[in-house]
Amino acid sequence: METIKNVKFRIKRWIPEDGRFRVDTFEVPVFKGMTVLEGLIYIKENLDPSLSFRRSCRMATCGICGIVINGKPMLACSTQILHLQSDTITLEPLKNLPLVKDLVVDHTPFFEKQKTIKPYIIRKNDLDEYWNPTREYKQTPREVEEYLQFSYCLTCALCYAACPTSGTNKDYLGPQALMNAYRFIADNRDEGLLLRLEIVDSPDGCWGCHLAGSCSDVCPKGVDPALAIQILRKMVVEKDLGYLEERKGAQLVPPLPYVEGVEKVEAPKFTVRGAKKKAEEIQTKYLS
Amino acid sequence: MGFAKRKRKYKTKYNLAGTAGWIGNLRMNMERYLYFLHRITGIGLVFYLILHIIITSSRMYGESAYEYTHSLINNPIADFGLFIVMAGLIFHGVNGIRLILNEYGFLLGKPARPIYPYRQILKTRTPRLLILSMIVLGFILLIIVAYELLMVWVF
Ligand code: HEM
Ligand code: SF4
Ligand code: SF4
Numbered sequence: 001m002e003t004i005k006n007v008k009f010r011i012k013r014w015i016p017e018d019g020r021f022r023v024d025t026f027e028v029p030v031f032k033g034m035t036v037l038e039g040l041i042y043i044k045e046n047l048d049p050s051l052s053f054r055r056s057c058r059m060a061t062c063g064i065c066g067i068v069i070n071g072k073p074m075l076a077c078s079t080q081i082l083h084l085q086s087d088t089i090t091l092e093p094l095k096n097l098p099l100v101k102d103l104v105v106d107h108t109p110f111f112e113k114q115k116t117i118k119p120y121i122i123r124k125n126d127l128d129e130y131w132n133p134t135r136e137y138k139q140t141p142r143e144v145e146e147y148l149q150f151s152y153c154l155t156c157a158l159c160y161a162a163c164p165t166s167g168t169n170k171d172y173l174g175p176q177a178l179m180n181a182y183r184f185i186a187d188n189r190d191e192g193l194l195l196r197l198e199i200v201d202s203p204d205g206c207w208g209c210h211l212a213g214s215c216s217d218v219c220p221k222g223v224d225p226a227l228a229i230q231i232l233r234k235m236v237v238e239k240d241l242g243y244l245e246e247r248k249g250a251q252l253v254p255p256l257p258y259v260e261g262v263e264k265v266e267a268p269k270f271t272v273r274g275a276k277k278k279a280e281e282i283q284t285k286y287l288s
Numbered sequence: 289m290g291f292a293k294r295k296r297k298y299k300t301k302y303n304l305a306g307t308a309g310w311i312g313n314l315r316m317n318m319e320r321y322l323y324f325l326h327r328i329t330g331i332g333l334v335f336y337l338i339l340h341i342i343i344t345s346s347r348m349y350g351e352s353a354y355e356y357t358h359s360l361i362n363n364p365i366a367d368f369g370l371f372i373v374m375a376g377l378i379f380h381g382v383n384g385i386r387l388i389l390n391e392y393g394f395l396l397g398k399p400a401r402p403i404y405p406y407r408q409i410l411k412t413r414t415p416r417l418l419i420l421s422m423i424v425l426g427f428i429l430l431i432i433v434a435y436e437l438l439m440v441w442v443f
Contacts (some may be wrong), residue, residue: 019299034372071313105303151400158366164312164323167305186399211391212318213410214312227399234442235392 001031007081008088009039011051014099017068018151024048030081036089037076039067039118040103041269052102060220063154066161067103068092072216073158082164094161110157113173117181122192131280137250150183151286159215159222159225171204175215178206185235191249197232197239207230318419319410324363326383329376336373368438374433382422382429 004105009026026047028039037055053076056062063064067076070089081089096103124131127214159175160166166174181196200206215225238244270276311328312320345362347354389395395414396427400407407416 014301014303016298016300019301068379070315072315093303095303095309097303098300099303100300106300130345145401146399152402161305162312162316162322164305164310167309168307170302170304209391210323211319211387211410212312213317213408216408216410217317217320219406219408222402222404222408224399224407224409227396227409230391230393230396231399233391237392241297 001034003029003031004082005030005087006273007039007086009041009043010088010090011103012090012092013051013102014104016099016101024051028081032082034081035077036067036069036074036079036081036084036091039081040076040091040253041123042260046100052104054104061093061154063156063220066094066156066158068094068161071218073161075156075158075220078220079230092155094162096161096166097157107155107157109170110160110174110176111155114180115178116173118175118192119180119184121187121249122195123189125192126252127194127248127283128282131276132186135252139188139250143188143250146188147183147186150179150186150223152225153180153183154221156220158218158220159223162218164212164214165208165210165275169208172198172208173205175209175229178209178232179215179225179228182232183231188247189250191246193235193244194239194246197236197244200232201236201239205245206236209233235239322383322386324418326380326387328378332376333380336376350427364441367440371434371437374437375382375430378426378429378433386418386422389418390427 005149007030009028009152011024011026012141013024013224015022026043028042030039034041037053037058040051040053044053053065053067054185055065055077058065058077060075063075065076066073069079069091070073070084070086072132073094076091089230091101091103093103094105097107097110155176155178157176158181163172165172173191178200181200184190185193185196209226209229210224211230213226216223216227270279272279311324343357344354346357356425395418397409397414
């Protein structure tokens with residue numbers, strides 16, 4: 001492909017052996033449409049094979065190639081070099097997470113925080129149906145839209161890296177986890193409203209947000225965590241004032257009429273070994 | 289023998305942005321700067337409050353001590369300082385009203401169907417109009433304060 005210009009990549013690399021950063025500069029020939037991720041792959045293939053970075057899908061779906069590009073957290077795969085309109089671009093590992101090597105960070109604390117808000121549908125009553133599903137729960141297109149926007153999250157941690165509260169408070173749940181709490185609260189199949197509001201009602205939860213809005217600004221999927229957090233905050237106040245009650249989760253759709261000659265299809269089995277046991281364990285642990 | 293594994297120690301670090309991360313990046317959104325200014329003015333106001341208490345508490349040492357400290361700050365430069373403090377207070381106040389409204393979910397809007405290019409609620413009309421009206425309100429208050437302070441020295 002035709003090279004349009006050469007762009008300097010200034011990469012702030014974490015050197016795990018020395019425990020410090022080192023800045024390396026590479027010159028990359030850029031063609032039209034070339035992404036920052038392709039630039040990094042070019043460097044690894046041609047200039048420095050020791051450069052470490054993460055990527056998997058290279059199409060803004062897996063959410064692992066997040067890095068700080070010219071000071072702003074972005075996905076390397078969906079950022080075109082020419083769109084940055086500069087001859088030198090600076091790359092850094094994502095902020096607010098432990099460093100591993102070069103541009104690679106450890107997302108574990110981020111995922112652990114998402115776990116604390118119980119990111120799954122909670123049912124209180126029809127547990128038999130929950131574990132051995134026979135039919136779907138009722139959900140209108142309108143009800144899907146209540147949470148659809150928030151279910152687009154890639155867990156890329158860009159919002160977490162951009163948030164000024166996460167930058168000073170290691171225990172802050174962060175935009176993604178709080179947004180995810182709202183995603184399940186807004187789902188009409190869920191019955192975990194009060195449980196989740198209790199979890200987020202803390203200075204490390206929704207009260208840690210100061211509406212800087214940077215999380216929504218950097219989100220590549222338009223998830224808008226800032227919006228979700230403010231709604232969450234309103235709900236916590238409503239709960240404390242006593243006029244928010246646990247909603248009854250959606251009911252099952254009526255059974256399909258029997259049709260001659262059509263066989264009943266079995267519900268899919270758990271595909272990961274031990275997953276069913278683990279899931280039941282979690283359910284009994286948290287719901288009893 | 290001779291192939292003893294070299295002991296490697298890999299160091300890691302929690303790469304927190306820290307207080308330097310309050311300000312963000314020039315390519316970031318407007319609300320991030322309002323957030324930063326709100327914080328700085330809030331901290332500045334606390335310092336002013338301490339100074340204010342020190343100055344007025346000189347009354348404890350008699351009327352002449354009180355009059356003496358007041359003669360120290362009775363000049364245009366101190367009043368200009370007061371104007372800066374008032375500007376900070378006005379910003380903090382009007383922006384505080386905006387934050388109180390938006391942070392409890394008022395004048396913000398509702399989640400929407402995610403269609404590309406994605407919408408960010410803070411960049412939609414109502415929150416931006418709220419910021420604009422706060423700027424207008426802030427300027428009106430600022431002009432009143434400037435007028436009052438100028439009255440002392442000009443007329
Ligand atoms: C004019 C009336 C005032 C209003 C409406 C107001 C409003 C607010 C609000 C809503 C916040 C929370 C902001 C956030 O969520 O990030 C806040 C924070 C703060 N305020 Fe005020 N405030 C006022 C006056 C003052 C005064 C007089 C002082 C100082 C003595 C002050 C000091 C602070 C400080 C230090 C913070 C913390 C800053 C931060 O966390 O970013 N405020 N104010
Ligand atoms: S809106 Fe709240 S959660 Fe989002 S970046 Fe700002 S402080 Fe963090
Ligand atoms: S909310 Fe957006 S920025 Fe945050 S993890 Fe999800 S997709 Fe990434």
